[in-house]
Amino acid sequence: MGHMDNKSSIQTRSPSSTFSAAVLSSAISNVVGFPLDSIKVRQQTYQFPTIRSCFQNAIQHEGFRGLYRGFTLPLISATLSRSVSFTLYESFKYSFENTPPSARYFLSGLGTGSVISLFACPFEYSKLYSQLHALIRKQELQKNISKDYKSSQRPLSSFHSASDIVRRYGFSSLWNGYRYHLARDAFGSACYFTIYETIKGFLISNQITPSFAYAFSGAFCGALSWILVFPIDTAKSIIQKNTLLSVKTPLSSIPWLSFSIYRGIGISLVRSALINSCNFTLFEALRDASFFQ
Template identity: 35%
Template sequence: MPAESDIQHVTGVSIRTRTMPQFSGSEKPRRWIKRYRTEVAASAASVLSTVTAFPLDSVKTRMQTYPYNGALHCVRMTHRLEGIHGFFRGVTAPLASVTLVRTISFSIYQRSKHDYSNWMKKHMGFCPLEHVNAAGTYPNLGTIACFGAAGATAGSCITFIACPFELTKLSAQVSVLMANQKNADPKKQAIAMSYHNKGTFKTLANIVKHRGYSGMYTGLNLHLLRDTLGTGIYFATYESSKHFLTTFLGKDAHKNPIAVLAAGGLCGIVSWALIYPIDSVKSIYQRNALMYSKGQKVPIPKIQFFRRDMYRGLGVSMGRSAAVNAVFFSAFEFLKKKINALQD
């Protein structure tokens, strides 16, 4: 409420007026940061984790779309043909997209988990968030379902933002390999060559040129399936493992960097291990589609679990994901704690 003060009227009668409180120049930004602490922490942590692990993502994509004799062979060939720059091809797109996507994803997830928790409390008499915050409890089917549903909701929503960026990133990562690939069809070869050594925005313009504006959403169905399932598993694993470690270690996991580090690494490993064939088919389909013109039908590879070639690059992907999420969640929880500690 505005503060009240007394002043003397010209007649000498005391009257009461209201004066607005004065804020220093640093208080408005501080209030904004505290209000949007989830988004601010997620954005900063995303930039750090993306740059740290992008070379592993590049190796993973190359191994999914082209045959290599293992990860080391892929690293050696990439370095020999393209140098260090080859491992960072397309990094601009994910720096923008991953930051945006994670920020929106975490915002949707935070709201969704409270909505689902309230719904379960109202209709089932069990509140997952109250259970998690109670001392001495462990994860159960109710908490896993709540966090998984909230994660799936976030994953399905961000797919429509992430798909064009990820397609652009994939194109940049394999553009040299596409150009060197010998195609029997000269038209496909010409289209493949047109992607060679282009930046993020030129690549996006090239996709629109050959496949129209709808081409930016090539592979959307596969992307939606991957992100809905993967993000649900991702958040359910993170929250559940953090909850378990909180009780097991007898400490607040938010204040225990080892618990956050372990939960962050584990959620990346588990989610990728379970949905990797879907991601492989998405990458192969998008790579193939880049060599087709608008209106041409692109065959969709069949998703086959437990087939060996569907898991090419899985080790690299799991290592990358563990590193990315360990760095991300450590930075995320650290920044949120620092923001919460700011004076109101």
């Protein structure tokens, strides 16, 4: 995003350069961060006492490849959504160019997250299905038959997960839990871009090296925005998991005021800080590179 608060600087950066840089930076950062996301989802939806126990359980029963289960669709989705997100964000900023900076960042992020959530939800739901498939299968078998679940459960790819969801529950079920996804993405994006732009601008105005400003601001905005929206994300994961198990989830059953709503927050903060530090540093550098102009 760089220095884009005045109209002339905004015009020097085309949507194509923004999109191209975001594609590459997002793809790299998602490869780095996906195993941490897999651990986060498992902690949110099952009672693992620590990150270590969750990690050991996944490795023991599914192997290291299990941490990348469901990776293909999220890689496509996250890369595409991040690229479109950054491009949309810049477009929204044009519309709010006469608005005070903080309001411009917040409103632009809010609009961006709302649009992105519509097509990102099916991809993320399929990812969650892939990540939890082994645990769900084990739970189903324990309820019905005494059988070694490791030998009977078939690992599902992202594409198989999506088709299996449609086959078992119908096409519209790909948007199960959408209102929570919308709330998380809209509010989360608003906080995310506002925090990033504000911290980055402050650091650069105080003569901090741009590359450090991008990395620190990316890590900070990623971590803080996750803290703010994590309860919504946990509710979304619980509701989507219970839907797969044909269990109804009243809002009153969500532990909104309990610390358990933040189960998995530790790994999420590490993941988000790492991904966004990497992503923004690469994005800012690539978009200013001559071959993206």
